[in-house]
Every structure is written in structure tokens, then in C-alpha cells.
Amino acid sequence: MGESTAVLVEKKHRTLGLSDEQVLGMYRDMLLARKLDERTWLLNRAGKVPFVLSCQGQEAAQVGAAYALDKEKDYLCPYYRDAGVVLVFGMTARELMLNSFARAEDPNSGGRQMPGHFGGKKYRILSGSSPVTTQVPHAVGLALAGRMEGKDFVSFVSFGEGSSNQGDFHEGANFAGVHKLPVIFFCENNRYAISVPYSKQVACESIADRAQGYGFPGVSVDGSDILEVYRVTKEAADRARRGEGPTLIEARCFRFSPHSSDDDDRSYRPEGEVEEDKQYDPLRLFNRYLKEVEVLTDKLEQEIHDSVAKIVDDATEYAENAAPPQPEDTLKHVYAETGRDGKWQ
Amino acid sequence: MGESTAVLVEKKHRTLGLSDEQVLGMYRDMLLARKLDERTWLLNRAGKVPFVLSCQGQEAAQVGAAYALDKEKDYLCPYYRDAGVVLVFGMTARELMLNSFARAEDPNSGGRQMPGHFGGKKYRILSGSSPVTTQVPHAVGLALAGRMEGKDFVSFVSFGEGSSNQGDFHEGANFAGVHKLPVIFFCENNRYAISVPYSKQVACESIADRAQGYGFPGVSVDGSDILEVYRVTKEAADRARRGEGPTLIEARCFRFSPHSSDDDDRSYRPEGEVEEDKQYDPLRLFNRYLKEVEVLTDKLEQEIHDSVAKIVDDATEYAENAAPPQPEDTLKHVYAETGRDGKWQ
Amino acid sequence: MAVISYIEAINQALREEMDRDQKVFILGEDVGLKGGVFKTTEGLYDRFGSERVLDTPLAESAIVGVGIGAAAYGFKPVAEIQFADFIMPAVNQIVSEAAKMRYRSNGDWNCPMVVRAPYGGGVHGGPYHSQCIEAMFCNVPGLKVVAPSTPYDMKGLLKSSIRDDDPVLFLEHKRCYRLIKGDVPEKDYIVPIGKADVKREGEDITVISFGLTLHFALQAAERLAKDGYSAHILDLRTLYPLDKEAILEAARKTGKVLIVHEDNKEGGIGGEVAAMIAEECLFELDAPIKRLGAPDVPAGPFNGVMEKFYMLNPDKIYEAMRELADF
């Protein structure tokens, strides 16, 4: 029976059209996200990195969703935990570490924003801010722009479940629904908004229930199951590209870390909860799957882990030694500096 | 068969626990709302009243809902078309006309606000403003206050379907859902937001669909059928008073007038649409029902119409002759004038 | 040159810019089929279609937020807020997002969008269709705030704003829409953002204003001229960042300054104008820097008697000008 399960499970990624190389890539990206994250906590405790926002527990949701998109043309409006998403779209470990160290070379903001505030035109990642959920209408605007240009890209926006209670979620989703725009609304529901548990945030069973009010499908998916996340996101992307409009996806995740490096979650999380949640550690689950289907051998696993460790070391060293911005850089980029006709000088 | 229908129908208001007197009162209030409204348009065209916002076509929804509430204790956050709601709660024709003429004595705002911006502490009507949907969280706050005091009143808030697309609708409804507060969210869906038709405002079939995202029931009702509106609102009020939380009601209405006296709807409404909609004139439908069940006789009808006409004349005359505010009144009521401890002087 | 109204200038600027650049599009409530509640977008829906003149759901934060996304992509959205009073739900998108997009991304992304908003009183609009909202936005680096007073400036500044690479809050005084008329060239021209303009040369006192009150001041200046005093009148045109050089030059010109705006006096942008002068050319002044604004109560009671009391008019401005001239 172990055999047949393995075969059944094996069918899973192949059925989804994912090659062995691809799932290994997914595994590697999850692992890289996790390991970079763990490193930033160490750096934070060592006083080298002033702030950390974690992706731990949400890597399957992030990497699974990102793999379902087209890295060559789709647009992202990620949120602060989405290291897993931006890594898949090409942001390098060095770039993420430059971001954590707030170095001049950081492509996200040149050290201007807190870590986790992603952005990069070359990756089609729209710069994000701290006030939650503002990115939702932006994603709708990107999709609208694509539609007006006759492009077939999809616009992907992610946010926490707490953030889905902001007006901007409602207004953005409704706009996309009315205009049937190619947007994927991706909610990473880790059941906490800082200290506030799900039951004090929303009264519906699933954030996906909200889609009905906007006239498009809502899907809830196990966010620890990377292949399921891939599957539903791929379906949403296909729908969107076919011109059938938006989808709301809720990925049910866990938050393994405190909200941020400034938070102490012991005051509000039941003892033992995190440990229990870690049963569903997406990394471990995917590792197990890949071994069961014999795509990941012990040797390969070792190689991947070694290579990821090297990448993390290299990124840390590179970023730590990179130059900070110049003080006067503070004055740059408030407005465009060179003019076109009629422009500010 | 005509007979038996009548009997069946007759059962309707009785089944709902409404006496003949009550339904006649409802008819009278609908008629009064309609007639006052018609008069203000005449006054507007005559240059006497600078602005009109109409309730025509929505009277059944308004009066039906208001009758289902407890006039002695429930709180209202109505919107600008809700003459029918506030009349039931005790606002007089004179007061409404004082509002239209912007007189000093106007209890809503002393001539400070445009007509249709209702408010009156004595009626438990919280003062409303022009930016749409801001009243939704207010109603939730009133309900929260009642809950904290152990009161059993219900808080009723109404708004157009266009306004249900504002963030404040979402945030307010979600808050009420989480805290299971006694709020009735009452959407008067007249299928237009000024010139924008329903299809360009929302993509869901009914505004009531949105309730699912907040974990409470959503009901769509024929807003031209006053008894149905009464029924569903009564149910919602009972639920709320039993501590079972909010309800979202969509009343499907028609807008018989242009958006306001500043609007010309011929540029955007299909020709003949209003005429067709008038088949469902709630006043006519209720009149027919009351006659079918023989509660309204021709004689009674005449009496009611005469008395309403008199009330409208009296209100008009009274308000027209009432004093305007003093210019310097402009400076009053920015802050409290007399201090308590620690207060602004 | 043709004489057109302030509102016609808006309509022309929009049409010409949309003809000129396929990336320009309009979004807002009732801007399409209806042509806007004031008719500023009249005829554009027919000419450019429902995609480029987009009737949106009733949701200001989304109107601006969706515009930001499209602008970041490379479009040039012109978002209409139906009344400036209703911009409040969009403050987060304007201040936190549009204005900071370039800065926070270290110049990687930008947000070339215009947010048009009809502001001001004198139209029986009550407290929510009368407000001046500029002060709220004239402290937001990354944003530009423009408020033209004449059809010529309107057309030229709206074009500049649409062509600008950064977000512009574009304020139109709704009382001026049909009241103010003026010469406008037939051919394409622009008026640069960031430059104030002397609307009347004079020697005795300097009046600094913009919008409706600028016209009132011009009228008052005529009356003052009969008293034998000549007023120098500067139209700010851009409210943020202010044209400091022009302000100081105008102040120095006469040494007596009166700042006039329709907004409440305390916290109105007149404070910044006065402060610039008091910081940079205090000793060139011959009189205290005077400001005239609305009383510090919420803008615009609906009742006509109260509205008149609240609003400035040429007489009230004349009194203040005369007093300063006599000083």
C-alpha cells in the first residue's frame, strides 16, 4: 500500500504538469526562503539587522503560488512575508540580504524601507509599503493596464487574513470583479494578525467566502500543501489569462515565528501551539513527499542543503560588507530629476 | 379564485402580526413621504428650495423596514433618501420641510446641511453626512454601546447599493459580524449610483451575497413589497435582539426620479425605463393590496389623501415662513461651549 | 485666441492630451456616459470609449489605488474625485502610496497620475460640497498640488500635470467652472508646475491668493485703484511645493503683504506663505503680514445667509486691502 500511495502521490506533481526538476526547484526555493529567514533572526539577535519579518510556515503557499505564475510576464504585488514569492520571481539571496541590511545596493528600496518591503521593476514586482492592503487596488490597476494594452499577463497580489478586513481589499476586489480583470487575490491566512486570533478578526469560515460578494470564485486551500497551492493558483492564472476574471484564494497557513523581531508572541499564543502547528511544516511535508515519490534522494537532499547554506553564507557576507547609502541620498528621488516636456525641474 | 387570493393575501399582514390600523398607518406614511417629495420638486423648480434628494420608488422599503423596528428604542443611521424611515420614527412633515428650506428651526441641522441629511437625538437618529457609507461603522458603534450597557435596542443603517462598494461597508459589517452586534444593514438597491448602472457597480447577483463574507445572514427582498420588507426586517430585528447578531438585507427598489434636483437622468437612463419601473410603484401596489383585502375603502383612501395633502400644505407654509438662521450662527457649535472638568473653554 | 470658460479649458485639455497620448485615460464616478456631474468630461466617452473614460464603482480609495497601479505600469491615469470633500477615503492611497512610490523604491518605480478634485464653496453645497482641502496635502513630499484660477492656466497646467512623471493633486474651484472665462490660445501650450504668476502689477500692497478669491482680489483691486492705491497680485497656481522665489519677490515689491484664501485661516496654506516671507525678507516689510481666510468653522453651511457669512467676497477682501494700504 505504501507503494501504491507513492505512485498515487507521484502522479500528483506529474499530473499537474510539473517535472521532477521543477519540484526540486520548488523545494530548493522553499528551503532558501526558510534558511535566509533563519539567518536574519540570528543576525537580528546579534544586533546586525534591525528588523525581521518572517515567512516561516508560509513557504509552501508562497513558492507554490509563484510557480503557478509566468515569471516572464506576470506582475506581483506581494506583502511583507513573501520572500518565497519574490525568490521564485528572480530576486536573489544577495538582494534579499542587502534588503535586510538596508544597503545602498538593495534593489528593493536602496535601504530606505524596512526589510520585507519588496519591489523591483526588473522582476515586475511593484514596490510595496507598510500600510497593509494598499497593494490590492494596485494589482487591479496593473491588470487594468494589461487589459488596455491587450497583454495577457496576470496580476498577483497577496496579503494576510487580517489585512483582508481593510476597506481596500473590498474596493479592489469589487473593482476587479466588475471589470473581470486578470487578478489573483492570494490571502495567506496564518490565523493571526499580530496578536489577534482569527476568531476576533473575521466571522466567516474562510476568507474565500468573500469572493461571492464580488462575483468571482473563492477557493480555500491547504497552504502547507505546495502542490495543492500550485494547482489552484494555476487554475486561477489560467482563468485570468482566458479573460474569465479574478479568483480569490485563501491559503491556510501557520505562522511559526512571532509577528516580527519586535514581537514576543508568548503573551498571546497558547503554549505549545507553534510546536503543534509545526507538524504541518510545509518544508517537512514537501520533503517527505519528494522522498516518497523518490524524486529527492538523500544525496540530492544533501547537495541542495549544502548549496543553499552556501548561498545564504555568501549573501550574508556580501550584504554585510556592502556599502550603506550616503547620508545625502536621503534627498534623492522625491520627484523625477530630469524633465520631459512640461515637467518639474 | 379572486376571492381566495384576497383571503390569502389578507392573511399576509395579519400573519405578520400587523393590525389593519398599522397597515393603514404604513400606507399613510408612504403616501406622506411621496407627497412631500413631490412638493419639494415643485418648490425646487419654483426656485424656493435649492436642492432635492428623492425617495420616490423606495417608500415601501423604507416604511416597511422602519415599522419592523422599535420606535421607542432602536437607533437609526439612515441615508439621504430615507424620508420614509425618519417619518415613521417621528420626524414630522414640518420638520422635513424646515430641512428642505434650510431654516433655523430645522431639527436636523438648523439649516447647515443639505436636505436629506437627517439627524435628531430625540428620535435616536444619528446625524448623517454626505460622504456615503460613513454611517455604517457608526451604526456598529451604537450597537456596541447598547451591548455594553446591556440594552436590547437594534441599530439600523441604510445605504444605496453603490455605497456598499465603499471600504466602510466592509469594515463596518466585518466588525459587527465578529462581535455579533445587533445591527441591521439595509441596502436600498435602486440599481443606479447616480448614472452608473448596477452592472458597472458590482458583479455579484445580489448585495445580500456579501453577508457570507461576514458570517451572518444576507437576505434579498422585493423592495416594492412593503409586507415582505417588513417581514424580513422584523426577523432581522428579532435575531438581533436575541443576541444572534447582524443581518444584511437588500431591498430591490427602483429610483423614479433623477439622482437629485441637479441631475438630468435622460443622458444615461434608457428611454422608457422609469415608466416601466413604475409598474412596481410600491405605493400603487400597496394600495391595490389594501383594497383587495378590503382594509382600504375608497372613502378611507380619500380621507387619507386629503389629510396628507393638508399636512403637506401646512408643512410647506410653515417652513416657508419660518426664520432663517442668523448669519453669526455660522460660528456656533464647533466645540462644546460650556465646559466640564478639563474641558475646552 | 478664443474666450472659453474655466470648465471648457479642462475639457479641452483632457481631450487634447488623450488625443496626443494613448496612455492617458480617465477614471471616476459618472465620468463616462454622464460626462461627469459637472460635465467636465462631456463628450469624451463618445470620443474615446468606455475603456479610456471609465465609470468606476463608488469607491474613491479604489479609484486612486487602481490608478496608481496603472500609472506604475506606464499609463497616465486622470482620476476624478467627484467632489474634493470625497477625497478623504483616498487619502491613504494618495499620501502613503502615490506620493511615496518613487521615494520608497529609490527611484525604481514612479506614479505619473493626476487626481482631479473640484473644491470650494459658494455653490450651496453645505459642509460636504464646499470644502477647500489643499492644506491637508501641502505637507506631502512626493506630491504636487496645483490649483489654477484662469482658463489659460487651467488648460496649460492640466496638460503639464498629465505629462508630469509624478502624482499631481489637481484642484478645480467649482464656482469658477462657469463663472470664469478667459483667453486661451488655439495651439498646444503648457504652463509649468511650480511657478506662481503675477496677475496684476502694482506698487502699494501685495496680495497673494489663488482660485476664486484671486478673482475677488482682482475685483477689489479695481475698487482700491479708485482710492489711489495700486495692488500687486500674485496667483500661487501651484500650492505645493510653493514658488518661494516668486512669493519673496512679490512681498519685496511693496513691503506690505495680504494673503487671501477661501480656506479657514488657521492651518490654511497662508501660514506657510507668511512664514516664508517672515523668514526670508522680514526687514523688507513695512507692515505686518496679513492673512484673510474663512472663520475657523467647518466650511460651508448650506443655508444661504450663513454661507454668505462664511465665504469671502470682493467687499471683505477690499476692506482688508484698504486697511493694509492705509497702514
Added chain:
Amino acid sequence: MAVISYIEAINQALREEMDRDQKVFILGEDVGLKGGVFKTTEGLYDRFGSERVLDTPLAESAIVGVGIGAAAYGFKPVAEIQFADFIMPAVNQIVSEAAKMRYRSNGDWNCPMVVRAPYGGGVHGGPYHSQCIEAMFCNVPGLKVVAPSTPYDMKGLLKSSIRDDDPVLFLEHKRCYRLIKGDVPEKDYIVPIGKADVKREGEDITVISFGLTLHFALQAAERLAKDGYSAHILDLRTLYPLDKEAILEAARKTGKVLIVHEDNKEGGIGGEVAAMIAEECLFELDAPIKRLGAPDVPAGPFNGVMEKFYMLNPDKIYEAMRELADF
């Protein structure tokens, strides 16, 4: 008297007012079980329960809007905005609703609520956890804006604000939370809203400030004293409406005025302060009215080097004070 911190003063004021008046309650994000992200509400959840210390959904417009409804009913809500930067989604509820409730209802309804918001930089917060937001609200009749600098004022002003019959935007400088300590009486007292306070008597120059920069100015004054100059320092405490009388008196006292605030210079509230002086006592001045604020770029780059460049500090303030003293 006991020496307590600025943040302790907040916590005490909240606790005492909640003890004193059953109608006072707190609502906001993470204010309950967690005791607030800064711990301002620590211990209150245990003492008063989940209903009077309400953890809300993540939705600022609802936090304020629900508060307004409860305040209109007769409660005294104290709404917490987690960081002042996140007040933007609630601007409509604050400006259109809370501030205008009394006026628009002709005095029939009112809105006695407090909106607390931690503002200011110097905490490695980046562009969205560092902003000064007062300028946006200091032009809104019906609203009061309070920003204490010391534990004594904090406790007394928070009590006054909670007892006030009108809405108060209550600004707490988050860098001061644990940095600033001071004497606070054991027994109940209040500090009146609307009154500025002389924090240091002096003869040579007048410095007008509030918040963190007030403390920097006090430090700079010590250094300046060694140069032989004495600085008179006024703490605004209430930012809207301003205490004009106290401002003019302080300006007259020395004839040389420096206004200092952490916010961007252009459009900051220093403009209004300077304008009041330039309008009312220009000829009593011996020097131009100087202002010192942040450069006109979005507040608070995250990187420490840039943040330091952006923020004022005692040295920068000393330089400006010395220059004015030498004038």
C-alpha cells in the same frame, strides 16, 4: 511626586480614567491581550476585561467609525491607531465625521472620543513608522490636536482629552515613550487643552517646539547657556487650535524666534506659528522668524545613516539657536 516615563504616564492616565468613568473604553489593534505593540495598554485587559479593552479587526476606518457611534451614544472611546502612519485610512471618519458631528447637527449630537496615535521618527521605522502627521489635521475645525512632551503633561492632557466633549487627536511621540521621564503627582490632576507652556525661561531667544524636538531644544539650551545666551522655550502642547496668546507672548519676550519641529519644514505647523507672529507682533521682532524642520522628503528612511541625516538632533538645533542668538 514620582518619577515615571512618558509611556507610564499614558498607561496611568488610561487606567485612572477607566476607573473613574465606566463609559471610558479602549479599542484598537492588539490593545487587549498583548497590551499594545508598545505596551501602552499593558495590564488594562486584565483589569477591565475584553469588552472595555477591545481587540478590533485590522481596519482603522472602522476603529474610528465604530468609536464615533459609541461616542455619539454617550461612551468615551479611546481609539488606538497602532502607528500614526496608519491613520490615513481613517481620515474620512476623523475629518468628515468626528470633527463635524457637533457642527453639522447644530449642536444636537457630539463626539467625545480620543484617537491616540504614536508618531515620530528616530526608531528605525522607515517611511511608514516614522511620520509626523499633525499638519494634516491642524486645519480641521471641530477637532483638537494634542501632543504632549513630558510625562506630567502627558498624563494631565490625556485625562483632559478623555474628559473632553469633543474629538481629540492625541499624538504620542514614540521615541519619547521610554526615553523621557519626569515627575508626576500621585493625585488626580489635569492639564488644560489649548494652553501652551513655558518649559524654560530665558531672555535672548525664543524657541517654540513640542514633542521630541522640545527635549532636544532644552538640551541645546544648556549648551547655549554656556555660550552666555539664555533661551526661552515654549512647548505648544496643543497643536490645534493653537494657543495664540502664549505664542505671541513668548515671541515678544525675546524678539527672536526659532520654531522647531520634527516634521518637514514646508507645510509643517511651524508655518502657522510663524504666521501668527508675523501678523500680530512683527514690529516687536529683532530677527527674521526662523524655522527648523526636516528636509522636504518623505519622513524616515530606514537605513541608520540616512535616518540620522533626516532627523533633527540637539546639535542641529543648537546651531540654529546659536545663529539666531548671534543675529
